[in-house]
Amino acid sequence: MKFCPRDGSLLLPVRRGGRAALRCPRCGYEEDAHGGAEYRSRASVENKSAIVVLAGEAANLPRVKTRGCPRCGHDEAYFWAQQTRAADEPPTRFYRCVKCGHTWREYE
Secondary structure, eight states, X not given: OOBOTTTOOBOEEEEETTEEEEEOTTTOOEEEOOTTOOOOOOOOOOXXXXXXXXXXGGGGSOEXXXXXXXXXXXXXXXXXXXXXXXXXXXXXXXXEETTTOOEEEEOO
């Protein structure tokens, strides 16, 4: 990794014709990428959290009145909340019908 001598930003690899160069995204400073070094730029985001629902544990969850099960229409369900998105987003609410066992989710 190399940094810009002007403002300290990370120099990113760019192609200039047939040559490779390192360029500062803030001030535009550029220098040749020399030597046998290999430069790669990559960005990715991985979300490896899994939603786990234990079928036998529903009896330990609180019961709430709902608008009705989408499958059977019964208005009582078990309820739990889980953070399925970013931390600055509200949690997802899950419901499991007391009568038929159908599970659905509700987002805020």
